[in-house]
Structures are given as C-alpha cells and as structure tokens.
Amino acid sequence: MRLAFILDPLANIKIDKDSSYVMMREAASRQHTIYTLQQSDLAWKNQQVIGFARSLTLINSPDHTHCWYAEGATEVIPLNQFDAVLMRKDPPFDTEYLYSTYLLEQAEHQGAYVINSPRAIRDYNEKLATIEFPEFIPPSLITSQAQPLLEFLAEHEDIILKPLDGMGGASIFRVQTTDHNINVIIETLTRYGTRTIMAQRFLPEIRDGDKRILLIDGKPVGYALARIPKPGETRGNLAAGGTGKAQPLSARDSAISKALGKILPKRGLFLVGLDIIGDYLTEINVTSPTGMQEITNQTGVNVAGLMIDALEKNCSAR
The missing domain is CATH 3.40.50.20 (Rossmann fold)
Structure with a gap:
C-alpha cells in the first residue's frame, strides 16, 4: 500500500x-x-x-x-x-x-x-459528540450563559467546566460551591457569555484514571489506558502530568465500546479514542487519538499492528 x-x-x-x-x-x-x-x-x-x-x-x-x-x-x-x-x-x-x-x-x-x-x-466535536449518547454520559450542561452554570453548580455542588475546543486538559476547571472565584472562572471561560462551554458533574472516579479506549474500525483494543492524575491534580491527561496505566476493559467499558462501535465506523470514524471516567463517557476523540505506545509497552498487545491489520483489510476490500 x-x-x-x-x-x-x-x-x-x-x-x-x-x-x-x-x-x-x-x-x-x-x-x-x-x-x-x-x-x-x-x-x-x-x-x-x-x-x-x-x-x-x-x-x-x-x-x-x-x-x-x-x-x-x-x-x-x-x-x-x-x-x-x-x-x-x-x-x-x-x-x-x-x-x-x-x-x-x-x-x-x-x-x-x-x-x-x-x-x-x-461533525464530531470531541466533547459535544457525547450528547448523542445520553445514556452513557454524566449529568452535563452546554451553554454560554452564567446563570444556568450557577444553577448547575448549585445542583451538583462539585463540577468540571471546560471549553469545547481544548485538548490535553487545557483550561479545565474544577469548581465547588465554596469557590469564591466561580464568577470570574465563568466569565473567563465563556468570554463574558460569548463562548459556549461544557459543564459536567465532577466524577471522583478520576482518582482511578481517565480511561482512553481505542476503537479500531469499531472494535475496541482489549486494554484501556487509565491516565491517573498526579497528586493534587484533577486532570488525568498525560500532557497535564498524568501517569498512564494499561488495564483490561471493565464490563461498562465494553458495553459503551460495543454500542459506539456499531455506529461510528458507519460515519467514517475508523480510529476513535473514547474517554471514560468511572462508568461515564466524557469525550469522543476523532482527530488524532493516541495511547497506542503506552498500551503496547505495558501489555505486549501490538496496537499499531491491529490498526494496520484493519487498514489492510479495508483497503483490499475497496
């Protein structure tokens, strides 16, 4: 090829x-x-x-x-x-x-x-795409307005705020009801109500890692890369100092992967990175999903080999 x-x-x-x-x-x-x-x-x-x-x-x-x-x-x-x-x-x-x-x-x-x-x-903004699958996501809100964000915080008491165009954990804030800076955080992220952002209920399971699951032509790699936050941090992203630990998929991981694996390839999404915290889908990465080397180095599973296998199969069928 x-x-x-x-x-x-x-x-x-x-x-x-x-x-x-x-x-x-x-x-x-x-x-x-x-x-x-x-x-x-x-x-x-x-x-x-x-x-x-x-x-x-x-x-x-x-x-x-x-x-x-x-x-x-x-x-x-x-x-x-x-x-x-x-x-x-x-x-x-x-x-x-x-x-x-x-x-x-x-x-x-x-x-x-x-x-x-x-x-x-x-079509697939990596954060907005999750709302197509409400049965798998944590309580979430998407808005540019301050008042709904304040009401969402009052309801859940501990939330995550993040821009829709960020990567690598950039500009992600954890906010609690006791935070005296909530108004300025909202103003900064929404640019005074002119930029739409996402709010999600904070998931304490982040302590066990933000799991990256790679789907190759709809089939999940058998191991997730759990990106575990460094002490004092709420972001597991490797770019934010997280530590990657490969681990087998849980039953919930497999259920989410199976459901999305039936849909995404039909839309032209051949290589996808699902981000799951605990039992909840938080992002669908479609631009340049990564994590192959860490999984291979820790488990011996040749993830790049699985990718090229699938690519060879699809190219030969064209």
Whole structure:
C-alpha cells in the first residue's frame, strides 16, 4: 500500500509516545510505502486535490530519538493515488484545519480513502459528540450563559467546566460551591457569555484514571489506558502530568465500546479514542487519538499492528 500521513512537523514528533510514529513504523515493516504531508501541503490544482508529499524512510538510531527519518524530494501526487490518507494533524481545530477537511472531502469525492472521514471530523466535536449518547454520559450542561452554570453548580455542588475546543486538559476547571472565584472562572471561560462551554458533574472516579479506549474500525483494543492524575491534580491527561496505566476493559467499558462501535465506523470514524471516567463517557476523540505506545509497552498487545491489520483489510476490500 501507499499511505499518506498528514502530520504536524516531523521534528516535533515525540517518537517514544506518538501513535502516528508507531503506525508508520508498523506499516513500513510490512513493506508499505509511507508519505508524509503537513496541512499546508494540501492544494486544489487542475481540478484535483493534490498533496506536496514526501516519501519517508524510517531510520533506527542508537538513542531512538534523533535522526529517526529521512525524507525524499517533494512530489506532487493526487490524493486519490494513495491507498489511504490518514489525517493525523493534532488540534487546535482552527480555520486552517477546517479548510483542510473541505479539501479532503473533495478528495474523497475523487476516490481518495481518508481516515478519519473529514466530514465526520467536522461533525464530531470531541466533547459535544457525547450528547448523542445520553445514556452513557454524566449529568452535563452546554451553554454560554452564567446563570444556568450557577444553577448547575448549585445542583451538583462539585463540577468540571471546560471549553469545547481544548485538548490535553487545557483550561479545565474544577469548581465547588465554596469557590469564591466561580464568577470570574465563568466569565473567563465563556468570554463574558460569548463562548459556549461544557459543564459536567465532577466524577471522583478520576482518582482511578481517565480511561482512553481505542476503537479500531469499531472494535475496541482489549486494554484501556487509565491516565491517573498526579497528586493534587484533577486532570488525568498525560500532557497535564498524568501517569498512564494499561488495564483490561471493565464490563461498562465494553458495553459503551460495543454500542459506539456499531455506529461510528458507519460515519467514517475508523480510529476513535473514547474517554471514560468511572462508568461515564466524557469525550469522543476523532482527530488524532493516541495511547497506542503506552498500551503496547505495558501489555505486549501490538496496537499499531491491529490498526494496520484493519487498514489492510479495508483497503483490499475497496
């Protein structure tokens, strides 16, 4: 297969943690050809969506961190000439990201196989998407207005407030009724009532970890990565200092995964990261879900291998 990965700059990739890196390495080990692009390498020219793509050769280095790749010369390749195009650009989901999804959707119309589907990425805000499954989520509120947020706090006494466009635990606040800063927190997050945010009842089960479950073509990996907050912290995100611990799926984890696994692939969501705290679904990650390396390193399950297995199967069926 010829695979194109749309990524952040290669020099910024942390290969000891990055899931795109292990997917590329797994694909290369099977003699598939890897190309990389950045978001700015997408273009529409001569009535085709093209990519200014570079072939990628993965190199083993003594410390496994430096000089890990060699890029070929830039080639102009229509996206429909790749067997699959994997959109793995990290958020923020800004205007440029939005434009990329439009170009990628047009590439789909021209026969390209894009993972995840650009329309699905646009439709699935990673926090708002959870409200489609109310039976699995904690008590939640979505609004830009202060009064409903204050009423939600009065009802639940201990809540989480978070923006809809954040990642890595950024700008997430835990607020209790005794907090004297609640008004300024609401003003700051909602930008004085002009930005919509999400409130959720605080889940004390966060102490046991914010579980990341990877769905590959609707099937869950057998282990979740529980991201356990550091002492004094309420966020389990690894970017916020959390510690990842792989653990088998609970019965509730499996039930949520099974229910969403029947729906999401039909919408073009091939690789998805479900975030579950305790028994509750809190986010559906569709842009660049990660966690593969941590699960593999702790359990021996080759998660990237499962991904490439599924990709090979789907590409051969096209």
